[in-house]
Amino acid sequence: MWTGRAVLWALIVVIVVNGVRAPFERFTQQNAPSGAAPVAGSGFPTVQASAFAAQFAEVYLNFDGARLAERESRLAPYLPEGAEAQFGWDGFGRMSAGAVQPYGIEVVDADNAVVTVAYQSENRRQLLSVPVYHDYAAKRFVVAGRPGILPAPRAADLPPKAAPERDRAAEQELRTTLEDFFRAYAGDTTSLQQYADAGVTLQGFGGAFTFLQLKDLAVPLGGGNTREVTATVSWGVPSKATPSTDPEPADPGQAGGKLEQSYLLTMVKQGDKWFVKDIRGAHRSVAG
Incomplete structure (x- = not known):
């Protein structure tokens, strides 16, 4: 009889505790911030971050001292508020780059990553490392710090391959x-x-x-x-070009x-x- 009463009271305690806890959990979930970030590594938008960094690199790596205002206006959408307008460039000289492509990404935590993009400048193939921050609530990115130019790995050595017998x-x-x-x-x-x-x-x-x-x-x-x-x-x-009778035109492109x-x-x-x-x-x- 005493054993039966003990089991009954234990059952009553469990029902009461669950009845109190359930409304409390629903209340806290309803009042949690809708833009709360997931835990690190559980869903950082790597594809979107890579695209954002590649677009930034296209602007950042092309500059000309005669076109300061143009570069400043094109950089602005990528930079945090209060950032230096030319983002580290002193306004002299020129540089051109193309063939910009995402190369890799390192997710640092739930909000931050470092995106590496590859690019070509004259006869050099190089990399640009771009730190980016992701605002989950607003679903936006921003460049979070100074980029870093790095040398790209050289081309791989292609080993010889035996030629098959031909028919x-x-x-x-x-x-x-x-x-x-x-x-x-x-x-x-x-x-x-x-x-x-x-x-x-x-x-x-x-x-x-x-x-x-x-x-x-x-x-x-x-x-x-x-x-x-x-x-x-x-x-x-x-x-x-317009057809020419000259067998060797001055411009090879013609x-x-x-x-x-x-x-x-x-x-x-x-x-x-x-x-x-x-x-x-x-x-x-x-x-x-």
Whole structure:
């Protein structure tokens, strides 16, 4: 009997405590700030922060002593209130940078991160480290301190790769077909589809380039009626200038040029004809 009474009283105490605690928890949750920041690392908007820093870098890394006011007005949307208008630049000299892209991000805490962007300035590839602060309540960013320019890693050493044995007979057989294909791929969209495998729709350049030469065609041994081939093509780059009778214009930009590109094609043989099933960018070259 005493054991039963003890269990009953314990049950009553639990019900009373839960009845008091539940309204209290609801009240505190309703009065919590709506813009409260999450704990560190639980949701910092890295994509948006990277975009913000890249836009800032595009403005920050381009300056000219003759255009102070323009740079000042363009920097203003990124800087905290009261920040120096040129943000560390004394107003002399000039610098130009482009190819600005997000490179990495280090989340410091729930509100702060350091975004690194890569850029190109003349013949140098470099990095810019940008500290940013995120206001969760307002959903806004601001540059939180002076950026830092860093050298970018140099290009990797490309190890040599052994060349596969080539099927010279298949290369000879495919050459004429692929020359005609790339000629149509450059501009003759009407006839392009006749080179496509069944069910494949090809889309060419529509006249943006002209076909000059199939410089190389590599077909590895084996594969039967489906072959993966690598083609190196020389495209003609048209000039935007008015045609001139001068064989060597003073401005090389006025002359048509050429551009070599490499492609990986999947070729399928049906009967005695070859058709293109797929075309995409080639893999790495054999040379180291």
